[in-house]
Amino acid sequence: MRNDQRMLWLVVALAVGATVLAPRLGRADDEGPNRGAISLSLTNDFTNTYMFRGIQQERDGFIWQPYVDVGLTVWDDEDAPIKSVTLGMGIWNSFQTERTGAEGDGPANLYETDFYPSLTVGLPGNFETSIIYYAYTSPNGAFRTVQEMDFLVGYDDSDLLGRLAMSPTVTFALEVSGTSFGDKRGSFVGLGVEPTIWASENEDFPLSVTFPMALGLSIDNYYEEEAGRSNDHFGYLQWGLRAGTDLPFVPETWGTWNVSVTGSGYYLGQSLKRYNEGDQPQPQVVGSLGISY
Numbered sequence: 001m002r003n004d005q006r007m008l009w010l011v012v013a014l015a016v017g018a019t020v021l022a023p024r025l026g027r028a029d030d031e032g033p034n035r036g037a038i039s040l041s042l043t044n045d046f047t048n049t050y051m052f053r054g055i056q057q058e059r060d061g062f063i064w065q066p067y068v069d070v071g072l073t074v075w076d077d078e079d080a081p082i083k084s085v086t087l088g089m090g091i092w093n094s095f096q097t098e099r100t101g102a103e104g105d106g107p108a109n110l111y112e113t114d115f116y117p118s119l120t121v122g123l124p125g126n127f128e129t130s131i132i133y134y135a136y137t138s139p140n141g142a143f144r145t146v147q148e149m150d151f152l153v154g155y156d157d158s159d160l161l162g163r164l165a166m167s168p169t170v171t172f173a174l175e176v177s178g179t180s181f182g183d184k185r186g187s188f189v190g191l192g193v194e195p196t197i198w199a200s201e202n203e204d205f206p207l208s209v210t211f212p213m214a215l216g217l218s219i220d221n222y223y224e225e226e227a228g229r230s231n232d233h234f235g236y237l238q239w240g241l242r243a244g245t246d247l248p249f250v251p252e253t254w255g256t257w258n259v260s261v262t263g264s265g266y267y268l269g270q271s272l273k274r275y276n277e278g279d280q281p282q283p284q285v286v287g288s289l290g291i292s293y
Contacts, residue, residue, distance in 0.1 A: 054236030101142025186222030240264030
């Protein structure tokens, strides 16, 4: 086994170990889970295909994508016009055994590391909006850093539709430096819903099955090809099934542990089809293990 592959498996073992040990850092009293102003989540995703907004990054080898998010709630008042204000910071990574696009002296297996500070505001009517600044970086030199501003709006319609809630979201993304596709900075809009199609009523095994769907569109120059060959507004349509559950046997004072499996398919626009040399991506499967506190 190559040295960098040994290092990758060592990092995987440490991350899974950190997920196992993390709850021991939580409270051990009778107050239950975290009730303070600081929240923490750690997630490990494992996938057979790395897709970013319909742009296929890698489909071979072992792909591990761990990320951590920290939030600081600076305002929380359900009776106020602004319900809550949260400052956040996240780090997302993609480790790939195929050493995708590796150049230079960087860590060959670390294809991508993203940093994303955020501001999230809770609004009346079960609406929530976020402003997120993304810096997409490639420690192994596969691509140049891309900087982006995202504006998200989400609506919690569970009070209106109950178990049939769609949980709709809208994302506007504006590239401010570099580009993820083509040779011009562009703007993107993504629409998403995730209705629940089945949920267990057994509190000892709270399994749910959802049907996530996402539509990715170019507002301007997001899916343009080099030399002006095409500038499709339609990027991709994604659909799938997700089965997930919290782990009820984990003590509440250790935070919330969850596992899930998601299977997805994609229908791509013409620009993305040509980028993949006419090859539609294989079905994507993502297994996830996470803890939040």
